[in-house]
Structures are given as C-alpha cells and as structure tokens.
Amino acid sequence: MVMFSVSHGELFRNGESIRISTNFLPSRHAPDHGVDLTYIPHHHDFFELVVILDGEGFHHIGETAHSVFRGDVFIIPPSVPHHFQASHLRLVNVMFRGNVLEPYEHELRQLPGFTALFTLEPRERLEGRRKGHLKLSGSRLEEVERLIHHLIREENSRAPGHSIMAAGLFFQLLTVLAREYQRLSTPEAHRILTISSVISALESQYPRRWTIKELCVRANLSPSTLRRHFIRAVGMPPLRYLAYLRVEKACELLTQTDLTMLEIAEKVGFQDSNYFARQFRRYKGLSPREFRRITRRGVSTRAP
Template sequence: MQIRLKDYIKDGFPLALMPVSDSTEFPVHSHDYVELVLVLDGTGVHLAEGREYVISSGDVFVINENFKHGYRNAKKLKIVNILFDLKALSAPLYDLRLIPGFLSLFELEPRFRVKHEFKSRLRLRQKDIFRAKQLAFDIHRELSERSPGYKAICVGLFLELLVFLSRTYSKAPTPERDTLCNFSRVISFIESRFAEDISLGQLARLAKMSRRNFQRAFMAATGSSPINYLLNLRMAKAAELLVGDASTPVSEIALRIGFCDSNYFARQFRKIMKMSPREYRDSQRR
C-alpha cells in the first residue's frame, strides 16, 4: 500500500500533519513523501523494511519516500506524523544545513539505521517533547483553520521545528550520533567551501577517521566517494550559474566553482551532464 501526499494536502500546499493514537497496529505501507515522526507517548514496535525496532515516548526519526514501514504492539502509542516535500515548499533553508544535527537526522540517520540498530535516532527529554508537540500542534491548528497567511506561518513554524530538532540532536551525544554529526560537519564543509582546494586528508581529519575508513564510511553515508561528491556539487553549482547569469563567460564560471582550467571543467561537465556548458545554457533558454 502506498500513501500519496496529494491525498492529505489542501490547496496544493505540500505540508500536512497527521496525529495517530490508540491504534494497536498500522499496516506496512510506503509513501511518496518524506515523513517526520514524533513519538509523543507510549510504546510500540516499528516495522522497517523487514526489521523491527522498539519505539517509545521521545523518539524522533525520518521515513523517506518509498520506504516500507508500519507499527505493531502499540501500547498507548501517540504519534504525530508530519508529511512534507521540502523542495516543493520552496522554503529558504539559509544556514540550516550547517547545523550538524540537521543532516544527521534528516539524511544520514535513515541510511545508517540498520548499521546503528536505530541507536542514532533522536531521543527527546520530556521538556523537549512538550516543545516539539506544541510546535506540531500549532502547525496542525493553522492547517485546519486555513486563515489568510496560514501557509506562511506554517512554513515558519515548520522551520522552527526543524531547527529545534536539529540543535537538540547536535547536543545529545551518543557514539552513533557523534559519528553522524562528524559526517554532517564534513558535508557542510564541502558544501560551503566547494570552490576551494579540498584534500581527502582534510576531510578525514574533520571526520576524526583514517583516510581509508573515512572513504569507506563516506561512500556508505552518501553513495558516492568524497571526490565524486565534490565534483557533482561543483557541476550542480555550475549549472545554476550558467542559467542564472547568462552573460558570464564559461571560463569565469569554471573559476568560481574551483576549476583553474576551463577546458578540464568543460570535459567534466559534459561527462556528468551529457552536454557541454554552452549547450546546457542554450537548452535552458528554450
């Protein structure tokens, strides 16, 4: 069974909230959106792609699209599911990705869930549960009432919740969470300094690992080698510049993203984008 975001949203606004309580079981399902799960009370068993994890009050985790999951053996379980499409929301994230806990909770933890046996999930203390619950219920109220301006305030409340959870994750160390936060710092470093000359040794030191272990772990975390991750990021930035600043010469764009040789840049761009920089620019004008 797959659940679709469009069945829950109104006015095409890609954010919805679904409280779930007093249900002993929820059949295994998947969905075409990302789901942020806040466990407010009780206990249960989370069924996740053939594995089972005990969940309880204070647990926070993310379910990515097309991921099969469900619940059983629920005892007084109260959950808030926040359904969203971050790209479709077009919300300005500003420096949110610089918080180690953001990348850890929303991108890395789902990938490391099996390896870490769910130990890298976020666990909220009682006072933090209350704050997260209040923000979630404020979003729910605005979505229900739909007063003029509700979309704007929902985005603001949602971003506040993301920042709160991300900061809390960063301040709640366990060996598993520390590992993810170290990787988050590496990814943030690459994303903020992609145009600089970044060495593998520099990244390994940030991750507090040997080069060999870092390369293997980075591949597991991102599905890419550190070098390819940096290269793909540079190409994505180049594509933005080619379209957003059509008067800028290709050679200058190459310099902006960290390439001293514009010919080498053009070859790498063609290899990844399947067309030259100029062809890409022209294709976006049509």
C-alpha cells in the same frame, strides 16, 4: 504484499507544502483509505517527519523493522516503503514537500545535526542500524510537542496568514531538532555527526579548493577512516562527493542563468571548463551545453 503509493497531489491542498496529522494505532481506518496508510505498507513522494508521542511498537522500513518508543524522532525520505505496527502508539506525522526547505536550506545545511537527521540517519535506519537516532525526553520532548500543537492549530485555523505562521513554526521545529541531535553523545551519533560536519562544510563552501588533509583535520580522523565512514554515509569518497555537489550547483546555473561555461565552472569551484565538462558528463551522462539545451526546452534529465 500490496504496496500503496501516495503522491503529494493526494495530500496537500491548494498548493500547500506542509501537512500534519496525529495518528493513533491501531488505526480505525479501513485498509483502502486513500491517504492515511499509517499501518499499511506504502511509500510517498514527499518527506515525513515522525515524532512518537506515546506508546511503543514497530516501524517497518524497507526490509527491516525497528522498535519505536515515546520520544523517538526520525525522517522518512521519499520513495521509501514503510508502515507501523502496534497495539498502542500515538505519533505525529509532519509531511512536507522538499521545496518547502528552499528559503532556509543553505542555513539548515550548515547545522551538522540537520544533515545527520535528514540525510545520514535515515540511511542508517534503512540499512538496519539505529543506534544514532534521536530520542527526546523531559522538557525537550515537551517543547517539541508544544511546537507541533501550535503547528496543528495554525493548519486547522485557516486564519489569514496561517501559512506564514505554519512555515515559521515548521522551521523552528527543524532547528530545535537539529540542535538536539547535535547534543547526542552515543558513539554512533558521534560518528554520524563527525561526517555530517564534513558534509555541511562541503555543502556550504563547495567552491573552495578542499584537500583531504583539511577534511581530516576537521573530522579528527585519518584519511582511511574518513574515507571509510564517508562512503558508508553517502556512498562515495569526500572529494568525489564535492565534485557531485559542484555539478548539482552547476545544473542550477545552467538552467537559470546565461553565464558562460567558464564562468559557471569557476563559480562552482572547477578550475577550467574542460575539467568541468568531464566531471559533468561523469555525473549527468551528457555535456553541460547539452544539459542547458535540453532543460531550456522543458525536458528534464536525470543522473545515471
């Protein structure tokens, strides 16, 4: 099977970070169309927010296929192979680069519904589970449709200040969807939101000296159950994920500031620079000093 790849450079114009389109399936585009690959297996290096407005069909993602219906909402992360199959399907794709979230990412990460929708539910979907997905109906779907249509109008108008208006509508849309996810009452959604609340707490208060007991109280779960659900959600236990978060934050400080190793260690939550160095090497494969030297030369480094 031919797999097409789409980069943000092919899609976003003039440095923009948000692009939105309405698609109807079956598509009228030829298979070799450069950008609109809705019904052709492809992947891309940006995020895609999908809202199903009408009809029904199948969404193939990775090695699995899920039925989709009016009101379904889900996120497709970068580098995930996917395509749609349907005889009648109307959907909206809001495509955006990860950096567009930066102005309000800290606030968004404090919403368990955001973490659930953007981080945990996509992983569940990719692994063949979808009972915890977001589905809108009635006035909720109408509200989201109105926001989307306003966003499309601003993007198409090219009027002065249209990018500011589009960004405002985009963040409003994300917040509405995060709140809606938090209203879900299915057992799977409840499980995802429970873990999301722990992740949100760790991400917003990563320097704090968290204990497993505190996290279990927050989640109302036993240590073994919390560990099992957490590993299923993010691939590692809670306190290891906390160390990972601290290392990621340390990377920013190493690159953007002249703080000493001890100052950075204390700022991100490590109690001494030696322990900080060991944890940093565990996740990045090199010492903090080496990381600073390499990144300041303009050479990127990636976690092993």
